[in-house]
Amino acid sequence: MELLKRRILTEGRVEGKDVVKVDSFLNHQMDVVLLNEIGKEFQSRFVNQTVTKILTIEASGIGVACITAQYFNVPVVFAKKMESRNLDKEVFESKVTSYTKGIEYGIKVSKRYLGPEDHVLIIDDFLANGQAIAGLRNIVKQAGAHLTGVGIVIEKSFQNGGKVIRDEGIHLESLAIIKEIENNKIIFKEEGRE
């Protein structure tokens, strides 16, 4: 998705060897005009596939998931990261190790909002080691729901999350794939379709 790649190149800030900060438009400040273009792109990449629910994880996945859901006409469910007095006791649970935060945490989805009748599109902002997606897939499996696919805004293909998902035959669409970061420069993977 060229529009997205241009934004990453102009506004993305490289930190260290493997962190690209895009918090001016994606995960701290959010450009809803761009998010709408992202939503349309996800719609075109999963066209003619059954999606009854979009599943994401708090916090930065929620914005892109909600805007995208408008193009699929389905509700969003977001997995919660913390114990909350207000969360249902009846939940699907999984564990996630956060690469950027260096901690392990639990994620939970109420059993009320995911079940065997659901066809789930998982949406998230970043895919690196794939821990969050693995946790969400685990929850989809516990719910007995069908996983239609995974839509990612930015994948870092030099980390192995994307490979693991593709190797299992899951339909993964990443709108921008960063192949490497070399001397502070972001290098995208060329895609056949763009």
Place this chain on the structure above:
Amino acid sequence: MELLKRRILTEGRVEGKDVVKVDSFLNHQMDVVLLNEIGKEFQSRFVNQTVTKILTIEASGIGVACITAQYFNVPVVFAKKMESRNLDKEVFESKVTSYTKGIEYGIKVSKRYLGPEDHVLIIDDFLANGQAIAGLRNIVKQAGAHLTGVGIVIEKSFQNGGKVIRDEGIHLESLAIIKEIENNKIIFKEEGRE
């Protein structure tokens, strides 16, 4: 907002004396069709007022803020709750005591995304004791930005957050105001405009 009140009455679940769970459509599963109606309503309630940025707090405020931002054509900034290796060191900080979670936490907004030129509309899903809104207002003040107003989906007026904000002369719009919960029954405050 009648549509919202009907959803609260049909799907809201009262827990204890003062908790109303609306996680089937607002803050765990999110009905983006309803969120769009909420966004339009906020637009009509803050019509002809300058808004350059919508500010909210993770996690459940993000969905309603992003959908609402489409009607104001402005970006969303969400305050982050946790220390993250990826967050800017240059941040505005405040402290919030969570009523539902029973903990105190810090919230942060990067100085890159809020400044004296901004006219800020704060959006959140719930207003009870007003701790989150107080933290966000504190950040708006630190940024030297102008606070245009506060838009809340559900206010519980038997807790004092709304009163504090109105007493200070701030333009507060709550789309549904729960006056009391009596014998498990939700009673809304009548509004002149509805």
